[in-house]
Amino acid sequence: xxxxxxxxxxxxxxxxxxxxxxxxxxxxxxxxxxxxxxxxxxxxxxxxxxxxxxxxxxxxxxxxxxxxxxxxxxxxxxxxxxxxxxxxxxxxxxxxxxxxxxxxxxxxxxxxxxxxxxxxxxxxxxxxxxxxxxxxxxxxxxxxxxxxxxxxxxxxxxxxxxxxxxxxxxxxxxxxxxxxxxxxxxxxxxxxxxxxxxxxxxxxxxxxxxxxxxxxxxxxxxxxxxxxxxxxxxxxxxxxxxxxxxxxxxxxxxxxxxxxxxxxxxxxxxxxxxxxxxxxxxxxxxxxxxxxxxxxxxxxxxxxxxxxxxxxxxxxxxxxxxxxxxxxxxxxxxxxxxxxxxxxxxxxxxxxxxxxxxxxxxxxxxxxxxxxxxxxxxxxxxxxxxxxxxxxxxxxxxxxxxxxxxxxxxxxxxxxxxxxxxxxxxxxxxxxxxx
Numbered sequence: 001x002x003x004x005x006x007x008x009x010x011x012x013x014x015x016x017x018x019x020x021x022x023x024x025x026x027x028x029x030x031x032x033x034x035x036x037x038x039x040x041x042x043x044x045x046x047x048x049x050x051x052x053x054x055x056x057x058x059x060x061x062x063x064x065x066x067x068x069x070x071x072x073x074x075x076x077x078x079x080x081x082x083x084x085x086x087x088x089x090x091x092x093x094x095x096x097x098x099x100x101x102x103x104x105x106x107x108x109x110x111x112x113x114x115x116x117x118x119x120x121x122x123x124x125x126x127x128x129x130x131x132x133x134x135x136x137x138x139x140x141x142x143x144x145x146x147x148x149x150x151x152x153x154x155x156x157x158x159x160x161x162x163x164x165x166x167x168x169x170x171x172x173x174x175x176x177x178x179x180x181x182x183x184x185x186x187x188x189x190x191x192x193x194x195x196x197x198x199x200x201x202x203x204x205x206x207x208x209x210x211x212x213x214x215x216x217x218x219x220x221x222x223x224x225x226x227x228x229x230x231x232x233x234x235x236x237x238x239x240x241x242x243x244x245x246x247x248x249x250x251x252x253x254x255x256x257x258x259x260x261x262x263x264x265x266x267x268x269x270x271x272x273x274x275x276x277x278x279x280x281x282x283x284x285x286x287x288x289x290x291x292x293x294x295x296x297x298x299x300x301x302x303x304x305x306x307x308x309x310x311x312x313x314x315x316x317x318x319x320x321x322x323x324x325x326x327x328x329x330x331x332x333x334x335x336x337x338x339x340x341x342x343x344x345x346x347x348x349x350x351x352x353x354x355x356x357x358x359x360x361x362x363x364x365x366x367x368x369x370x371x372x373x374x375x376x377x378x379x380x381x382x383x384x385x386x387x388x389x390x391x392x393x394x395x396x397x398x399x400x401x402x403x404x405x406x407x408x409x410x411x412x413x414x415x416x417x418x419x420x421x422x423x424x425x426x427x428x429x430x431x432x433x434x435x
Contacts (some may be wrong), residue, residue, distance in 0.1 A: 009209040010303055014227050015220030016200075019297040021115055022226075023197045025100045026190045032065050033284045037277060043072070047392045055125035058086035059118050062093035067348075070094045070379035074386055077140065084134035087211065088394055089125030091402070093117040096377020097291050097348040107358025109427055112365075113372045118169055120373060139390045174240045183285040189226060193219050207297065211283055234293040237286075238328060270297050294349045298356035329414050335363050338407045344395065346380030365427045366413055369404025375397055 003228035036043075043061070050057055070090045077087045095102065096115070103110040133142060196219045199212060342350045351371065358368045373394075376383075383391040 006307060008308060010253070011220055011224070011298065013299050013303045014296065015216070016228055017199045017295055018223030019193045020217045021101065021104050021295055021389065022292055023190050023193055024104050024201075025097075025295075026288055027185065027194070029065065029284055029288060033280060036064070036278055040072070042243070044076075047076060054082055054086045055089045055129065056122055058090040059080060059093050059121040059125065061256070062090035063099075063118075065095070065097070065112065067094055067096045067098040067379040067382075068375040070376065071382050074379070074383055077390075078386060080140070084195070085125035085127070085129035085141065087129055087390075088397060089121035092121035092124060092373055092380060092381075092396060092398055093374045094376050094379050095372060096351065096375070096379065097287065097294075098351045098372075098375075098377070100209070101291075101295065101352055101355045101359070102372075104353065109358070109365065109368070110207070110371075112427075116369065116405065117373060120405065124401055128259060137392055137393050140387065171240075173202060174236075177233075178237065178240075179282055182230070183281070186226070186288065189211060189222055192223060199278070221302075226292070229288055230292045231296055233410040234289050234345045237289065267310070286374065290350070295354040295356070297349075297355040301353070302356060302360055302362070303422070308313055332364055332366065332413070333410060335367045335409060336370050339363070339367040340374055340399065340406065342376050343371045343376075344376035346376065346378070346384055348377040351375050351377065354395075364410075366406050366409035369409050370402045373405055374402035 026299075047061070049059060058069075058073060061073065063069065069086075073082055073087055073090050077084070095117075099110075102113065128134070181237045195216050196212075199208065199215070237396060339354060342354055345351075354363070354368065354371055357363045358365075376395075376398075380391065380395070383394070
């Protein structure tokens with residue numbers, strides 16, 4: 001009986017993770033990338049022609065999901081087209097792939113994070129420029145040429161030995177799955193279950209017809225298929241990617257560092273708008289696979305923890321509505337420190353896990369607010385590979401407002417109301433129920 005209840009619990013969790021979170025992320029990412037595809041040249045011109053307001057512009061550019069805005073500014077910073085303050089502003093507002101996950105779990109928290117990060121980024125960005133922090137730290141002093149910045153990349157010999165270990169048939173099969181079969185499969189499942197996403201998101205349970213239960217069951221099985229296809233595929237893709245690289249990353253950053261305003265980012269890959277769009281679509285799919293992997297992993301880990309706690313104690317934390325209330329202040333403070341430590345990891349995976357914990361009600365708003373200011377997603381990894389010294393100083397500067405904001409909300413949480421959790425209760429009341 002225990003095994004049956006556990007399997008049902010995980011079955012429902014995997015299903016809801018797909019049609020309540022992942023499908024929204026797929027739709028939102030596709031729309032965002034289409035907009036960027038048609039307007040990125042205008043964005044570049046706007047950044048170059050507005051030096052006085054570049055910090056404000058960079059702040060809003062950083063909000064673009066998927067770290068695209070911040071990564072877009074990195075080569076401009078290296079060419080001294082944008083200032084250090086503008087780059088910091090963009091990195092403060094960057095939530096990366098966690099943007100849509102926060103929005104889906106708690107729209108109110110997302111709104112607060114966005115406003116908070118914009119205000120913070122503008123203040124910090126202008127202070128950095130006013131006090132000429134970049135000059136005092138002696139970073140990015142000389143304009144680095146592309147060949148100097150990427151001198152560690154051996155374009156001709158990149159993974160040359162590893163390539164020989166793979167059969168041409170294996171590479172061809174991988175590319176067919178990577179560029180055609182699996183993207184179409186994900187798009188097909190998204191179209192099939194998008195009506196269910198609308199129903200479960202906006203129509204109350206008591207207003208749904210009996211047929212919705214059948215639709216949900218079908219959705220759960222489709223989600224299970226997605227889980228067993230895309231989670232292993234993420235691991236397989238990492239294996240292949242290291243062995244069949246065609247130095248695409250080199251080409252991508254090489255063209256970004258060109259001084260020619262009209263140089264195209266993917267010049268090698270785009271002889272036409274159609275080819276460029278297809279190339280960008282594949283980039284989006286790769287990002288979505290990453291998100292699917294971490295959302296599923298987060299939901300399963302949290303589900304296992306919750307199930308284990310409920311099974312071994314008399315406490316019921318299945319909804320996590322009062323979990324944060326029962327945490328002692330010292331534990332809540334330690335969670336803030338842990339959240340700040342996680343923000344130092346320059347990838348989005350651990351950040352998605354932290355957001356999922358917040359969405360389920362297991363950590364307080366103060367911890368995620370500190371993390372959201374400090375974390376930069378994959379943009380951090382891109383910056384680290386280009387300019388380690390600038391990245392480390394930037395990270396140290398961003399940690400200061402992150403700690404301050406985290407402690408402000410921590411103080412609010414422990415002082416409001418008799419239980420000291422009125423603020424957290426108000427924020428958590430906007431959490432969407434994702435099992």
